[in-house]
Amino acid sequence: MKEFLFVFRNDYQAVPKGSPEEMQAETKKWMDWIGGIAAQNKLVDRGNRLGSEGNTVKPGNVITDGPFMEIKEAIGGYTLVRAESLEEATEMAKGCPIFKNGGSVEVRAINPM
Amino acid sequence: MEQTEELIPHLFRTEYRKLTAVLTKIFGLEHIEIAEDISSDTFLMASETWGIKGLPENPVAWLYTVAKNKAKDYLKRNTLFDQKITPHLQNNSSEIQEFEIDLSEQNITDCQLQMMFAVCHPTISSEAQISLSLRVLCGFGIDEIANAFLTNKEVINKRLFRAKEKLRMEQVKIEFPSQGAIEDRLEMVLRTLYLLFNEGYYSAGKDVTLRKEVCLEAMRLTNLLLENKTTNKPAVNALISLMCFHASRFEARVNVNGETILYQNQNENLWNEELITQGECFLNQASVGDKLSKYHLEAGIAYWHTHKQDTAEKWESILQLYNKLLQLEYSPIAALNRTYALSKANGKNEAIIEAEKLNLNDNHLYHALLGNLYTGIDNSKARFHFQNALKLAKSKADKTIISKNISDLGSD
Numbered sequence A: 001m002k003e004f005l006f007v008f009r010n011d012y013q014a015v016p017k018g019s020p021e022e023m024q025a026e027t028k029k030w031m032d033w034i035g036g037i038a039a040q041n042k043l044v045d046r047g048n049r050l051g052s053e054g055n056t057v058k059p060g061n062v063i064t065d066g067p068f069m070e071i072k073e074a075i076g077g078y079t080l081v082r083a084e085s086l087e088e089a090t091e092m093a094k095g096c097p098i099f100k101n102g103g104s105v106e107v108r109a110i111n112p113m
Numbered sequence B: 001m002e003q004t005e006e007l008i009p010h011l012f013r014t015e016y017r018k019l020t021a022v023l024t025k026i027f028g029l030e031h032i033e034i035a036e037d038i039s040s041d042t043f044l045m046a047s048e049t050w051g052i053k054g055l056p057e058n059p060v061a062w063l064y065t066v067a068k069n070k071a072k073d074y075l076k077r078n079t080l081f082d083q084k085i086t087p088h089l090q091n092n093s094s095e096i097q098e099f100e101i102d103l104s105e106q107n108i109t110d111c112q113l114q115m116m117f118a119v120c121h122p123t124i125s126s127e128a129q130i131s132l133s134l135r136v137l138c139g140f141g142i143d144e145i146a147n148a149f150l151t152n153k154e155v156i157n158k159r160l161f162r163a164k165e166k167l168r169m170e171q172v173k174i175e176f177p178s179q180g181a182i183e184d185r186l187e188m189v190l191r192t193l194y195l196l197f198n199e200g201y202y203s204a205g206k207d208v209t210l211r212k213e214v215c216l217e218a219m220r221l222t223n224l225l226l227e228n229k230t231t232n233k234p235a236v237n238a239l240i241s242l243m244c245f246h247a248s249r250f251e252a253r254v255n256v257n258g259e260t261i262l263y264q265n266q267n268e269n270l271w272n273e274e275l276i277t278q279g280e281c282f283l284n285q286a287s288v289g290d291k292l293s294k295y296h297l298e299a300g301i302a303y304w305h306t307h308k309q310d311t312a313e314k315w316e317s318i319l320q321l322y323n324k325l326l327q328l329e330y331s332p333i334a335a336l337n338r339t340y341a342l343s344k345a346n347g348k349n350e351a352i353i354e355a356e357k358l359n360l361n362d363n364h365l366y367h368a369l370l371g372n373l374y375t376g377i378d379n380s381k382a383r384f385h386f387q388n389a390l391k392l393a394k395s396k397a398d399k400t401i402i403s404k405n406i407s408d409l410g411s412d
Helices: A020-039 A086-093 A097-101 B002-027 B029-053 B059-077 B080-084 B087-091 B093-098 B105-119 B126-137 B142-148 B153-169 B182-202 B208-227 B234-247 B273-286 B294-304 B312-328 B332-346 B348-358 B364-374 B379-392 B396-408
Strands: A002-010 A043-049 A054-058 A062-066 A074-083 A104-109
Touching: A002 A086, A002 A097, A020 A043, A020 A097, A020 B312, A020 B332, A020 B348, A043 B312, A074 A086, A086 A104, A097 A104, B002 B029, B002 B059, B002 B105, B002 B126, B029 B059, B029 B153, B105 B126, B105 B182, B105 B208, B126 B142, B126 B153, B126 B182, B126 B208, B142 B153, B142 B208, B182 B208, B182 B234, B208 B234, B234 B273, B234 B294, B273 B294, B294 B312, B312 B332, B332 B348, B332 B364, B348 B364, B364 B379, B364 B396, B379 B396
Parallel strands: none
Antiparallel strands: A002 A074, A002 A104, A043 A074, A054 A062
């Protein structure tokens, strides 16, 4: 078993602000998806959402206001899971509700040092 | 004479544990046997004396006086005295006579609490903690403990002996944990009390009365924690709330032969309304602070189960509570129960997909769940899984229920 990182990306401008019911239904989809992974005993860390403010430090100590919420694929959060292979982890990611809004899930293996 | 015989067992349990707690505090955990012996001797003397002379006017006071005298005698006759009692008493023999053993309510409660922390110590196994709790904190006899664990006296005696040895070696003291340690230690105590309650609740033992008493003892001990300001935490309120909800179904869930009656077949009129109300009250009290414990989630789920009716809100709430519970702490049972709740909230088809991912193939409950989910959708798969469940099931009660499920499928 290895650990994999899910990196959630979304276009924050594109996310429709639905009615309370719609938003609750959206929340349910996320909770059910994470719950499903947890039920398989494959959730390592539910992770967190990231704040919309931040900085990017570049060579020469150049600091820019990142991560630029205007860009289409700003990182919005992360989750850690457990799986036998990249294929299996990728399969798990397919259930994520983020796709409806044009978002994506990047699946990366954790390489322990 | 009959009245005496009935009174003593009840007294033995309630007063034995109080005396043992106070005496163990004096002698130290490493000499717990002395405390236990003095308590036992006191009750032996009570049996013999009261049998002949009849009940004294104040049985409890009688017991306490005799126990105090025996303890003082022991202290005087042993070098223990030199080590345990503050040195200045050695030089003043008149003070020895007046050495008071404090059996006030406050001290009894404090000593019992401190004993709980000592007994529920991470250095001994959960099993040992539970056995020791039943013996020392609850005053159960060895036979009764063996009965509750469905094992024999030798196993229990060995377990208790080893546990006391370990505590002795680690020099565990009867005292309140320090401010820094109390949260971790309290977590251990709650875990043990939770397991203790489950022992009584889910035990397959035939002695239904005994099983109930184990549950009630777990509740009583949890209550002790509530009564003390330092240990009255939200998680403790959540745990007792959970216990109240479960206990409310005592009368309805087991028949006189100790056989389990399934939730859906229980007579709701036998559910104890008072306990349900208490559970709700404690759950409210638990809903403060920012630490969500697994007891909060389980109490929430148990709360919903006090409403027998199938409503969308009930099952959606239970599903979300299980989603959170599994993130906090995975267990196969929680995974199975979550999947069942999902079938009620999101429909059987989605639940079947989720269930197939669980792969708990050696678990008879897993196959029973799949059998249940496939019923009406794919009866041959349902039958396949029920048959697996039947093969894997251990208890007669489980086998009976599964066999009925198979026969209900009919012949298609």
